[in-house]
Amino acid sequence: MRALIPLASIALLGAAPPAKFVTPTDIVASAPASAWRVIPPEYLLIIDFKSGARAVIQLAPEFAPVHVANIRKLARAGWWDGAAIYRVQDNYVVQWGHNDDRPLPPGIVAKPPAEYDRPLTGLPLRPFPWRDSYAPRTGYALGWPVAVDRNRANLTHCYGMVGVGRDLSPDTGTGGELYAVIGQAPRHLDRNIAIVGRVIAGIDTMSSLPRGTEALGFYKERASDVPIKSGRLAADMAPAERPAFEAMDTASPAFAAYLHARANRRDDFFIRPAGGVDLCNAPVPVRPVKR
């Protein structure tokens, strides 16, 4: 017997299927050009694996300026050329970089500030109306999901979000080792580790890797590591080769409609809409720019 369960993630790259009710996918597909913002090439870190697979990370200098400045310098110094994924922990994270004690390139800030708790003042916040287990308030600001507590905003550890590996505090990490979330949002890491961006393409390449068998999901053998060919900023690539993406403006009416539809699924498949949604189950729509 053929039996289906429905699409949860919106089909970011596909066309909307026919439906009686307006679905999140419909809203994304029909959103006007004014609802989209092209992500500048200086904000895109392109990770090319030796396998030929690619992951694209949108950086968040609005929230972690020192770490992101480090990451840009690391890319320009060729830090990720020859790096690898060396840790894959089920329902948690994939981590990559150099799993050794090599020195950082010149110009890297070795001890960045702890980049969370950005003041909310001046930050345009679209409040998220549903409850959250971790923070008194949540919302979206500048295209990013945030948790808000006492007028401080923090990026949240949702699926695909990229954070900075660090040692025990007071270490804050440099950006040389990065991880991406591949499971249930580990929101207990919010305000404990700086988030520097999110994977906007190719997360499935990372999430489908074999899990490491050592403690914390580290691979036991170096032969298991997943080699990275290069890590570059799109801004440093020839214009014809640059990938380009646009994200939905979280202040747009289309995004408000999208959130409402995510919380009240009425696709043919559904019997009862939930009437709410988790912040990490309403990812900001991102798609390639049509050329």
Next chain:
Amino acid sequence: MRALIPLASIALLGAAPPAKFVTPTDIVASAPASAWRVIPPEYLLIIDFKSGARAVIQLAPEFAPVHVANIRKLARAGWWDGAAIYRVQDNYVVQWGHNDDRPLPPGIVAKPPAEYDRPLTGLPLRPFPWRDSYAPRTGYALGWPVAVDRNRANLTHCYGMVGVGRDLSPDTGTGGELYAVIGQAPRHLDRNIAIVGRVIAGIDTMSSLPRGTEALGFYKERASDVPIKSGRLAADMAPAERPAFEAMDTASPAFAAYLHARANRRDDFFIRPAGGVDLCNAPVPVRPVKR
């Protein structure tokens, strides 16, 4: 540079690392025997893949008795011998069974009731004190995470939970096609599809499979399917071959301490405990029974 981020999932199968503060892992490791309940072999569905990998599913007849009765009959009729995983959708589900229109074995209830909204009356509920985006109340009952609304309890679509593939309503699925959650909890499926259990071992075998490239994550080619050798109840295996597991009693003081520690992580790595946790980020501890 070597930089770590901490273990989120408790090490269900390992020993507790040394720590200054009592961690969730410590609590699980030191919980008394009275805090554990052996899962009866009639409640364990053992899926053996042709690759040699194994997944073990704990069934939930307390919440979905008709579907679980079907699943037991299907196992005894050899339904999963020669079945396959044919769908893997990133950040969503893995689905298996027979992706065709073959008839069901005799004795299967073709149209089970919609098995959610179990009356709360008589159900021992440990209330979960933190907020939830989807339901007014949540908690644990009989060892399972539940959402509660108007005195009705429903199992929740957390990581690893197993549900029943179905067609459009009024179809409720038979249990012949099953799926497991491998991403951010798709809680919008609660009260729309019956949940029949959870994967208690081997979820990493499923979650690390290549993602399907067709709509909804279906594999394009049948050659991509992941063949299943057999699906058996532990009760039907020779006693010496039976895997055996025990789950923490969600009514026990140890489980209360575990929840508190999950919400207030004070391991050396943490700077600020969250003071809350998502229901799906506090999985019920399960471990093999020592023989």
